[in-house]
Amino acid sequence: MRLIVAHCEVHYRGRVSSVLPPAVRLLMCKSDGSVMVHSDAGGYKPQNWMTPPTRIEESAERIVVEKGSGKALERLEIHITEILSDVTHAMDEGPRLEKDGVERDLQEALADSPQALAEGLRLVRREYPTPIGPVDLMCADADGYLAVEVKRVGTIDAVEQLTRYLEYIRAERGLETCRGMLVAESMKPQARTLAVARGIDTRTVDLAELRGLREPELTLFMP
Amino acid sequence: MRLIVAHCEVHYRGRVSSVLPPAVRLLMCKSDGSVMVHSDAGGYKPQNWMTPPTRIEESAERIVVEKGSGKALERLEIHITEILSDVTHAMDEGPRLEKDGVERDLQEALADSPQALAEGLRLVRREYPTPIGPVDLMCADADGYLAVEVKRVGTIDAVEQLTRYLEYIRAERGLETCRGMLVAESMKPQARTLAVARGIDTRTVDLAELRGLREPELTLFMP
DNA sequence: CGGTAGATTTCGTGA
DNA sequence: TCACGAAGTCTACCG
Numbered sequence A, B: 001m002r003l004i005v006a007h008c009e010v011h012y013r014g015r016v017s018s019v020l021p022p023a024v025r026l027l028m029c030k031s032d033g034s035v036m037v038h039s040d041a042g043g044y045k046p047q048n049w050m051t052p053p054t055r056i057e058e059s060a061e062r063i064v065v066e067k068g069s070g071k072a073l074e075r076l077e078i079h080i081t082e083i084l085s086d087v088t089h090a091m092d093e094g095p096r097l098e099k100d101g102v103e104r105d106l107q108e109a110l111a112d113s114p115q116a117l118a119e120g121l122r123l124v125r126r127e128y129p130t131p132i133g134p135v136d137l138m139c140a141d142a143d144g145y146l147a148v149e150v151k152r153v154g155t156i157d158a159v160e161q162l163t164r165y166l167e168y169i170r171a172e173r174g175l176e177t178c179r180g181m182l183v184a185e186s187m188k189p190q191a192r193t194l195a196v197a198r199g200i201d202t203r204t205v206d207l208a209e210l211r212g213l214r215e216p217e218l219t220l221f222m223p
Numbered sequence C: 001c002g003g004t005a006g007a008t009t010t011c012g013t014g015a
Numbered sequence D: 001t002c003a004c005g006a007a008g009t010c011t012a013c014c015g
Helices: A103-112 A156-169 A189-197 A207-212 B103-112 B156-169 B187-197 B207-214
Strands: A001-013 A017-029 A035-038 A048-050 A055-059 A062-067 A076-088 A098-100 A122-129 A135-141 A144-154 A179-187 A201-204 B001-015 B016-031 B037-040 B048-049 B053-059 B062-067 B074-088 B098-100 B122-128 B135-141 B145-156 B180-186 B201-204
Touching: A017 A076, A103 A122, A103 A144, A103 A179, A103 A207, A103 B053, A122 B048, A135 A156, A135 B037, A144 A156, A156 A179, A156 A189, A156 B156, A179 A189, A189 B180, B016 B074, B037 B074, B048 B074, B103 B122, B103 B135, B103 B145, B103 B180, B103 B207, B135 B156, B145 B156, B156 B180, B156 B187, B180 B187, B187 B201
Parallel strands: A144 A179, A179 A201, B145 B180, B180 B201
Antiparallel strands: A001 A017, A001 A076, A017 A035, A017 B098, A035 A048, A055 A062, A062 A076, A098 B016, A122 A135, A135 A144, B001 B016, B001 B074, B016 B037, B037 B048, B053 B062, B062 B074, B122 B135, B135 B145
């Protein structure tokens, strides 16, 4: 990884046009072709960047990064006034990040414990297919079928998504009365409101609790 | 800005749990409290990070970054095995990025030239309010009213959004027959399909052309 | 390669 | 502070 600290001005033209007036910034060039321009503030995001694959052309006072072609051409021009530091560090790209607690994990926990959503509820199948994509969980109880959409955060979009699924599901024979439920770890008020209007149930759950229903939690902890 | 290159292991616990096995990485600490862990590949995103406001606690072999409290507590622990480099660079935070070509600019151009969407179309008002948020443009011609949703990229979500707006608009007196149009610089085929099914018009436009209708383009160029 | 859905989305804005 | 919508979203996955 190459780290350049330099006084520079940056122009980008592609999906939008942007100008970054002259100032001292960090230029990060990764070995995969990524180039990022970071200022000392502004948090997470680079002020400008280009993701791989890129074509990089460098001269004494200019670094030009390009990507795509024709109408999709993107171009990042870094005009360097003064270089304050320019170092390269060898870094074998380490192992991948291991995550736990993403939507997939929530879906698995619910597939294991559907009764947490409603008494007597059982899993029919995960990823129940529809023409526009799979519903996370198809369940059933004495009252009939229940299509469950799982999210980490319940939003209006999730309600819309489930609504579209239900349209197709209810067109199937034997599923005309299939109900819908949006399950999330946190629920936006407006999502709940829209869900009520659509006759869709909402439910908030806790991943750790769900797992506790099954077995002692066996996951990643802080040391 | 402080740049540390170190062999380290990182644990995050908060919105999810994650473990980053030991390897050589770049630790970027900005003066606003941001902390990012970058590997040499993986493009744009840091492998781990914490956005401000943060509480940072540092000892010889450990950097702990915390944020929030109670249920919303997030904690990033960086265990350092070996420091290969540790430098700090003074950087006055430069001026903001100036952008052109974002959705706002498109909306302004269309507000100036509604006739580009349909002959004889005139603007009634921008940001026409509904109970669930404002419609970008409310226009009218001899055939009646037209609600216009403006996007840079036309997607299914945009069609859904406009559909919701139209529901409320058509509930108003005098607007029962209001039509809808999705305008974008590029349109996803599936968005077009859904729009047709909903009786919503779609239209692609070019920002530079729109501006050309009014006056010679006066905007940001690459040098 | 295009489309979709998820993300520790982040980030801005307006109420 | 909260909630919503845009973003050069980015990224993984699936066809």
